[in-house]
Amino acid sequence: MNEDPTNNVTSGPAATAEEEVQTRSNTIVRPTDHQMPLELRGVTIRYEGGGADPLTIVEDFNLGLEAGTMHCLAGRSGSGKTSILTVAAGLTMPTAGEVLWEGQSLDAMDDDEISDRRRALIGYVDQGGALIDGMSALENVLLPAVPDGQVAERTEMAKNLLGLVGLGRRMHHRPAQLSGGERQRVAIARALILGTKVLVVDEPTASLDREHANQIIGILKDTTRDGITVLVATHDQELIDVADSRTYMN
Ligand SMILES: Nc1ncnc2c1ncn2[C@@H]1O[C@H](COP(=O)(O)OP(=O)(O)OP(=O)(O)O)[C@@H](O)[C@H]1O
Numbered sequence: 001m002n003e004d005p006t007n008n009v010t011s012g013p014a015a016t017a018e019e020e021v022q023t024r025s026n027t028i029v030r031p032t033d034h035q036m037p038l039e040l041r042g043v044t045i046r047y048e049g050g051g052a053d054p055l056t057i058v059e060d061f062n063l064g065l066e067a068g069t070m071h072c073l074a075g076r077s078g079s080g081k082t083s084i085l086t087v088a089a090g091l092t093m094p095t096a097g098e099v100l101w102e103g104q105s106l107d108a109m110d111d112d113e114i115s116d117r118r119r120a121l122i123g124y125v126d127q128g129g130a131l132i133d134g135m136s137a138l139e140n141v142l143l144p145a146v147p148d149g150q151v152a153e154r155t156e157m158a159k160n161l162l163g164l165v166g167l168g169r170r171m172h173h174r175p176a177q178l179s180g181g182e183r184q185r186v187a188i189a190r191a192l193i194l195g196t197k198v199l200v201v202d203e204p205t206a207s208l209d210r211e212h213a214n215q216i217i218g219i220l221k222d223t224t225r226d227g228i229t230v231l232v233a234t235h236d237q238e239l240i241d242v243a244d245s246r247t248y249m250n
Pocket residue numbers: 047048057075076077078079080081082083084233
């Protein structure tokens with residue numbers, strides 16, 4: 001992979017699909033138009049206890065992620081890492097506090113607006129990176145482009161992304177024909193297909209051997225060099241070590 005940093009996307013005005021920029025990795029991302037694409041302010045997450053007392057999982061959590069950086073959430077199982085990821089991605093709302101995307105609070109948006117903004121800004125890869133069994137790797141990567149009728153326009157980029165994650169020769173394989181690490185890489189490529197600025201990833205290396213885990217770590221690190229901001233939950237010390245910043249949850 002070309003390591004020349006001079007083509008990195010740094011700043012620019014609010015982007016449209018036409019303004020997307022070719023990066024050194026031959027994929028496209030939208031220019032970063034805010035130095036802090038993702039911010040959590042005073043976030044508290046409390047779950048009803050189903051008859052028992054409500055459980056406060058996260059209290060007054062603060063995090064500001066600068067563009068092109070990677071932040072790891074580490075800590076014991078059940079400490080609230082996934083809960084923070086889903087709140088950061090606008091998939092669930094916090095009990096208290098607020099989430100800001102490019103400086104704009106989700107509190108000021110209705111559900112449709114949150115969905116639209118999420119599609120433009122955030123790629124979410126959940127634990128295991130679920131793929132559709134009956135579709136090829138390429139079709140899986142293109143799935144987010146279906147609602148906007150963008151499949152034809154995005155096909156070249158999807159192929160580039162699969163090449164970027166080392167699956168250029170596996171693009172017509174179905175998930176069942178891929179290894180766990182390869183499936184995870186397809187899920188990451190899928191999360192990048194809409195020109196994502198923020199990648200939110202849950203335990204990307206959990207079920208992988210060291211070699212494949214390191215490939216995923218390399219891919220995540222490369223995306224930050226393309227200006228993408230990465231928020232990742234993990235128990236993997238090697239991933240924690242390469243991040244630009246980290247939070248250890250109790
Ligand atoms: N929808 C929910 N309703 C009630 N409790 C929940 C809900 N979602 C998560 N929890 C609880 O909140 C706690 C934190 O869960 P979460 O999945 O955020 O932890 P985690 O740090 O990601 O764990 P792991 O490392 O095992 O993935 C757990 O005790 C879990 O049981």
